[in-house]
Amino acid sequence: MNWVSSKTLAKIVDTEKATQALSDKYASKRESLLEDKNRKLSQMASEKEAILKDYQEAQRAENEKALQAYKSEEKAKNDQEIEEIENQFQGALPSLVSLVIEEVKNSYGNR
Secondary structure (H helix, E strand, C coil): CHHHHHHHHHHHHHHHHHHHHHHHHHHHHHHHHHHHHHHHHHHHHHHHHHHHHHHHHHHHHHHHHHHHHHHHHHHHHHHHHHHHHHHHHHHHHHHHHHHHHHHHHHHHHCC
């Protein structure tokens, strides 16, 4: 009986050792997977930030290009409008001067 109980105790000890080894292996694997997950999440967050930054820079450049095109177009329109007004004024200047002279003559000439 002593030999049987000794053999049973040996099996129990071996089973406990195997269980502990398996538990340690599981804990190690779990820790490794958690580290991999965290590393992957960090990498993905960095990639997301880089993609977002690139997208924002591209949008900013596109908006700046559109703004410059709009400014150029508006400046050209304004310059053309100013030139047309100046031409109209220059064309009307002699008649305006004559009108002013006529009014001055009428106002001061009759006194």
